[in-house]
Amino acid sequence: MSKNAISNSVIRRLPRYYRFLGELENNGYIRISSRELAEKMGLTASQIRQDFNCFGEFGQQGYGYNVTELKGEIGRILGLDKQTPMILVGAGNLGKALAAHIDFHNRGFDLIGIFDKNPDIIGTRVGDLPVMDISELDEFCSEKKPGAAILCIPRNQAEETAERLLSLGVLAFWNFSHYDLRLSHKDVVVENVHLGDSLTTLSYCLNSINEK
Amino acid sequence: MSKNAISNSVIRRLPRYYRFLGELENNGYIRISSRELAEKMGLTASQIRQDFNCFGEFGQQGYGYNVTELKGEIGRILGLDKQTPMILVGAGNLGKALAAHIDFHNRGFDLIGIFDKNPDIIGTRVGDLPVMDISELDEFCSEKKPGAAILCIPRNQAEETAERLLSLGVLAFWNFSHYDLRLSHKDVVVENVHLGDSLTTLSYCLNSINEK
DNA sequence: TAGATTGTTAATCGATTAACAATC
DNA sequence: TAGATTGTTAATCGATTAACAATC
Numbered sequence: 001m002s003k004n005a006i007s008n009s010v011i012r013r014l015p016r017y018y019r020f021l022g023e024l025e026n027n028g029y030i031r032i033s034s035r036e037l038a039e040k041m042g043l044t045a046s047q048i049r050q051d052f053n054c055f056g057e058f059g060q061q062g063y064g065y066n067v068t069e070l071k072g073e074i075g076r077i078l079g080l081d082k083q084t085p086m087i088l089v090g091a092g093n094l095g096k097a098l099a100a101h102i103d104f105h106n107r108g109f110d111l112i113g114i115f116d117k118n119p120d121i122i123g124t125r126v127g128d129l130p131v132m133d134i135s136e137l138d139e140f141c142s143e144k145k146p147g148a149a150i151l152c153i154p155r156n157q158a159e160e161t162a163e164r165l166l167s168l169g170v171l172a173f174w175n176f177s178h179y180d181l182r183l184s185h186k187d188v189v190v191e192n193v194h195l196g197d198s199l200t201t202l203s204y205c206l207n208s209i210n211e212k
Numbered sequence: 213m214s215k216n217a218i219s220n221s222v223i224r225r226l227p228r229y230y231r232f233l234g235e236l237e238n239n240g241y242i243r244i245s246s247r248e249l250a251e252k253m254g255l256t257a258s259q260i261r262q263d264f265n266c267f268g269e270f271g272q273q274g275y276g277y278n279v280t281e282l283k284g285e286i287g288r289i290l291g292l293d294k295q296t297p298m299i300l301v302g303a304g305n306l307g308k309a310l311a312a313h314i315d316f317h318n319r320g321f322d323l324i325g326i327f328d329k330n331p332d333i334i335g336t337r338v339g340d341l342p343v344m345d346i347s348e349l350d351e352f353c354s355e356k357k358p359g360a361a362i363l364c365i366p367r368n369q370a371e372e373t374a375e376r377l378l379s380l381g382v383l384a385f386w387n388f389s390h391y392d393l394r395l396s397h398k399d400v401v402v403e404n405v406h407l408g409d410s411l412t413t414l415s416y417c418l419n420s421i422n423e424k
Numbered sequence: 425t426a427g428a429t430t431g432t433t434a435a436t437c438g439a440t441t442a443a444c445a446a447t448c
Numbered sequence: 449t450a451g452a453t454t455g456t457t458a459a460t461c462g463a464t465t466a467a468c469a470a471t472c
Contacts, residue, residue, distance in 0.1 A: 009463065011416055015409035019390075033429060042394060045429090046465050053431060061430040062472040078412055079419030093312045097305035098407070107408055108415030148418060172418040174411055178231075182254060187421050191414040193407070195310070196319055197227035199386055200290055202403040203320030204223055206360060206384040207291030209399050221439065245453060257453090258441050265455060273454040274448040 021071035033064035090152030141168035233283035245276035302364035353380035
């Protein structure tokens with residue numbers, strides 16, 4: 001569908017477009033111009049038009065963009081019109097919070113299994129899913145074929161677990177372990193989330209305003 | 213301390229440098245060259261030297277960088293040599309997970325208070341802090357003067373709560389509510405975290421490899 | 425039709441990479 | 449001293465912004 005290679009900067013803005021268009025839709029907007037959207041999002045109209053034109057022509061001269069239609073297009077570009085089965089490995093505080101907090105279905109995924117190795121956690125429920133023993137992982141994957149996994153496990157288990165999941169056919173990782181997963185395998189998709197780095201950035205910014 | 217305006221791209225890399233240098237230190241490294249560090253981090257040696265030179269001269273020709281010394285310098289740049297008192301507003305799943313999961317002290321902050329408005333949560337403990345009633349917020353802030361806050365509250369309460377905290381002297385926000393905080397106040401520091409956007413990006417990347 | 429706004433090309437700006445003199 | 453590697457300037461590359469013809 002995409003024309004050429006899409007730059008990372010553009011990709012990172014797509015979910016935000018999708019989010020804003022959803023809000024506009026909820027607020028009853030039927031159409032919006034690039035100029036108006038730019039103002040709301042803190043971007044330039046040029047950039048918005050350039051971004052959209054990576055994927056096609058979604059607007060109409062003299063009119064602008066139809067909000068619902070554009071949201072639909074971007075949703076399809078993001079792959080939100082279908083759901084990839086996903087599992088969670090590591091049901092500690094953070095894992096449970098994500099399982100409960102995230103609207104997986106609207107993000108292109110379906111959370112179908114949760115695993116941990118702690119006997120105190122195994123058997124408890126998170127939402128409507130039971131936490132399973134990590135020893136059941138192989139069997140579960142053979143049967144249910146999850147294409148993606150959330151890693152909420154300690155740093156030192158991340159690489160080993162990732163390798164195991166790869167061999168079981170998992171292609172994509174949402175990785176919260178403090179480890180920069182850059183697996184040698186090609187065609188593996190990783191989104192590393194470093195919450196600590198995010199907070200550290202806040203520290204930098206807070207301190208640099210104090211200096212002025 | 214900083215020479216000129218530092219670009220956002222550089223700022224975003226600083227926490228990652230800090231993290232890698234910590235690892236190197238733990239693994240017994242005494243010195244490292246930009247070339248070697250670049251290889252480990254997946255950057256170029258040029259970029260690393262450019263980045264560091266925004267802040268000063270931390271290396272030595274013919275030798276490279278002393279790991280501990282460089283880590284110390286970057287830590288100071290990031291403001292990690294002191295801790296800003298911080299509060300958490302919203303002690304649901306995600307709030308509790310962050311309170312338990314994040315090494316605040318090593319990120320330049322000190323978590324000193326947790327607030328919620330749900331009576332079922334008020335009074336429970338998260339780590340060694342009790343969850344306080346949000347009605348005690350004003351008094352607490354007047355006394356303890358937190359400079360930063362984590363917002364783990366629903367979207368529709370984010371702006372109002374942020375305004376209230378601002379009036380109480382809070383300068384910086386680590387914002388997990390699904391709302392792009394861009395407050396009109398100047399000198400307000402915000403780090404918006406959109407976990408949903410991160411997962412959506414994973415969806416895009418997963419789907420684009422499938423197309424090839 | 426006239427006005428508005430897109431899609432797209434050209435110009436600018438900023439970030440990354442390459443090169444090399446300085447120096448440990 | 450010779451070798452290594454920085455700090456820094458210059459060259460390249462890519463992303464953002466400006467401009468405008470196309471067209472609804």
